Amino acid sequence: MITEHWPLFGLRLFTPRLELRVPSLDDLGQLAGVAATGVHDPDRQPFVVPWTDGSPAERARGTLQWHWGQWSAWSPAKWSIGLVTVLDGRVIGTQEMDARNFGVLREVGTGSWLGREFHGRGYGTEMRAAVLDLAFTGLGAEQATSEAFDDNAASYAVSRKLGYADDGIARHVVRGRAATGRRLRLDRAGWEAARTVEVRIEGLEPCLPMFGV
Incomplete structure (x- = not known):
């Protein structure tokens, strides 16, 4: 079976409503x-790399290529795990977590998106809570980071709910214009204090060497 050679395919995260x-x-x-149908209002661009500005076919193809690229580039010193978010057997979005030199720094970053029809239902909070539990409980992380543009109120609401604190700003060029991103950081104490979503992790142990643990 493929999990003998790539145990990440056996990793599962469960929240009250979702499987990742x-x-x-x-x-x-x-x-x-899902990517082809759209993941945000076309008048806004929440991503530093504006991959959603392409046609539906380009968005779909780019989604496949991004995941395949992360698989091929994986190493314990630099990894990015892209998980699909599944609701009642249906894929509705994706939650990513990445790290460099995790075995030393014990720090992860996260990013995610959902199909537009699934916005505003609290799924984003459960998705992020799931990978934070993987990071802090499963992998022994000490810090987690996130970033969103000034106008991304939904992302900030999720971060605040999960215990993140402000960590400065970053400047980007998006669609040829300057954009300000607000960085956020979560330490273990903040995560434990804000932890409310029940998460169950399965199939992690054989994956640990791949994460540099």
């Missing part, structure tokens, strides 16, 4: 379809 997992090819096909 490393996608199969069928999962990726569903995720590409």
